[in-house]
Amino acid sequence: MLNGLWWLPSLIVFGSAAVAVILAVRLMRAKQRQRGIDPVSTLRAIEQSAGAELVRADDLLREAEDEAEFARAQFGDSAAAELQRAVTRGRAHLREAFELHQQLHDAVPDSESQRRRWSERIVELCGLITEEVSGQTSNLDRMRALERSAPEQLAELEIAVAAAEAQVPDAEATLDRLSETYAPGTYAGVEGAVTTASRSLAAARTSLDASRARVASNEPATADIERASGHLLKARHALESVDRTASGLDSASAELATSVAQTRRAVSEATARRDQAPLPESADEISRALDVVTATIALVTDRRQLPDPLARLDELRDAVSRLDAALASARSMEQRIENAREALRGALFSARSHLDVAGGFIEDNRGRVGADARTRLAEAQRQLALAEAADDPVEALDTARRASRLAQDADALARYDAGPRTAPLKR
Template identity: 40%
Template structure:
């Protein structure tokens, strides 16, 4: 019985393998069907979007064609040239989009890639045509509003031009007043603003008068360009007159800053003079005195009564002089500080060297027969350096000599102890 069923385990294994393979194949097929369904849904949605964009663009082109006719009648062919060009480009794009749609709708099978690419291209062409025509339509809507409101705008423009004219006298008076305190260089940016503003106001009036004449005569030509020219001229004049007021404020602020800087310069000069007078090095005092004289001259000139100022240039000139003073004063201060520090350090160095020399001299005396020439030579040099330190007027040199004396005395002591052992 057992021998007859020897094949049973192999059959079971084979059945299991076949079952697993069947499950895998079934899962793969379900996955493929899901992916295909998703792709089909995407293609369908793209096609729907493209169709909507195509219909919208086609309707808009029809409306824009009528709109262009109205615009030509109202504004003339020259003013509507851009509109006509935009309409022609949009029509060409729409013809291309319809040709692609026909390729999708004919009986020739298309690949998924072709469907996707053509659908996207249809949407893009239609949307570009729509956006272009919408922009042109909005522009001419704005122009119509301008034409409709032209009488009101002209009335407002004339009043604003009158107010700008009234400001001319005030601007001229401001420039005359500023000229008594500030130089021509300081006023260069705004000195011609009154004349330029007056010319702009005249241009604005001429444009406004031309527009008003057309309206009074009942002419069909649009006046929007003249109204716009008048607005731009008024804006230019207003900007120029505002710049005079702003420039006056800036000059006053600059002059106040100059006064503050001059007060600070006086303080710096006083500190520099004090350093010069107490400095122990004559060459440093001489260099410091020269830069003090330069800065003094600049400050005196900037404070000269009746002098007209260019605050920006004056501040730069003062800063340059003070920068030179700062550098020289810093160098002189460091040199004096080095001398002061050396003088303080010398006291301790001198005491230590004298003490070490005395200790070493006593040791050599106590071991007179056992200490050799080297130790005695170092001690003699230490004593010589100490004498030089005591005689030196320069504290830095005196400190160096005292430190050398200490070094030689220490060496002598070490050699003396070596000899005795």
């Protein structure tokens, strides 16, 4: 009998799984209802939206195909090419969307998740179609707007080109002034700007003439108008580059003059500081920096050759930076000397105190103290004398500290030698 019920365990397993799925779906729907969402009506709304978007995308592509033909006739093949490519891509998207829509309405039963996923994909594909095609039709609308306003555009361009042409002599005069005032390398980048501007303006005139002829014969003039605008923009950039270069060089020249005056004042102050420097090393370092700055001032103010004000500014600032570093080093050394001078009094007092202690102990125990302690004491006395005679506070401080250490060593050795009072005398 058990062999006849071999299928029972499988039935239990699959039945349990089916029950779990049903319960999960019911639970999800119950939660949606608690939030006020009807899952059935939501899915139905998505499917309805997918159908409406599909119809709209199909109509849009049909209209776009007609629009591409109109654009080809009005503006030529190149103007319609991008729209035609967008239509081709849109047709591929539309085929996929129709296939999904067919699956939604065929006789094969579909799960709720499948229907939702397919409907959402249809909406996505239709959105891509709308985005691509609308972008290209907007470009064509812009071109048609330009065609309608071509006479006004031509009039504005005529005025703008004439204004740019009037600026050419001023730019030529500016270049002449630069060539007489500054080194050739400073304006080399704009030396051909006037030629570029003149050629671009001539090309703009040619495009304007072609545009006028097309407008007069009711032909599309957008391309020629845009070419004229492009040539005008290039000419303006060339003319502006001349003014911009001249302004930059003039500003640099003015800044150089100001910096030279400031540097000369700094040289006077640094010279006074050098003369008052307490250390020869500081004075020498400041003198070397002053020599560099003085030579640099002579170089950047040399009128025998046309200047590069930017390069001269850099040279002057480098020299001033070196002078600043020398002054900072001198200030640091002076501060170190002042600190050493303040510490020297204490160091000398400490050395004398240790010498007094060590000398007194050795005097009291002459028979027991050996040569090493006496040698240390003598050297400590010599170092103290050097410290008291030194002119450099830093050197004196180091020497006084050395004398103090030697005196302490002498005291320690003497006490070791002396030992207890019963120790034999040193011979």
